[in-house]
């Protein structure tokens with residue numbers, strides 16, 4: 001089963017989930033005086049197939065930020081927060097989310113299973129983040145989930161260096177689950193890392209800090225396009 005969030009990403013020529021996030025892992029401002037509407041308009045203009053909104057407090061988010069973004073855009077919206085209960089899923093849907101982050105490393109396997117099932121029943125795409133094969137093995141219904149490898153460690157508040165090799169190493173295991181849209185998330189700091197992940201076979205990437213900090217985001221994306229292998233560009237969005 002695919003969902004609007006997964007379909008949008010799979011159909012995109014440049015499959016980047018572009019994120020609205022108020023603060024980086026060190027608490028530094030990422031917004032620079034822009035409104036959520038400014039950021040969403042820029043992302044839409046740059047061809048984002050989907051938008052992510054961090055509502056987690058560590059990153060300066062609030063539920064209202066999700067509601068505001070979902071009201072402005074017709075693109076499918078992912079909520080990134082510490083979702084641990086079915087009530088959070090209802091709240092996400094009421095605020096306008098199409099997809100919800102479920103962090104495998106923070107949830108006991110039983111809870112992850114219940115939340116994936118409840119999200120699917122509620123019409124929400126489970127965006128399940130993993131950092132290891134053990135966490136991946138605990139993801140139920142992988143064909144119905146979007147599974148993402150997080151290159152950072154949320155238990156360390158995403159501080160420190162990203163490990164892009166984690167995504168590269170885990171890709172065969174992700175594919176073996178049958179998940180329709182493997183995604184690499186967090187710490188993708190420039191066009192070179194993004195191009196490499198897409199060329200290696202990732203169907204989508206999630207990027208916040210690098211795009212929000214880019215002095216000229218269009219140039220960032222143009223460089224990504226130029227770096228991607230021609231064959232990969234042809235098959236993307238097919």
Ligand SMILES: O=C(O)c1ccccc1NCC(=O)[C@H](O)[C@H](O)COP(=O)(O)O
Nearest residue numbers: 056080081082103154186187207208209
């Ligand atoms: O990963 C989580 O579990 C999490 C939970 C609650 C709020 C945010 C969470 N993660 C944050 C992110 O995943 C990053 O914002 C996202 O991947 C973008 O990373 P970056 O491009 O490095 O800003």
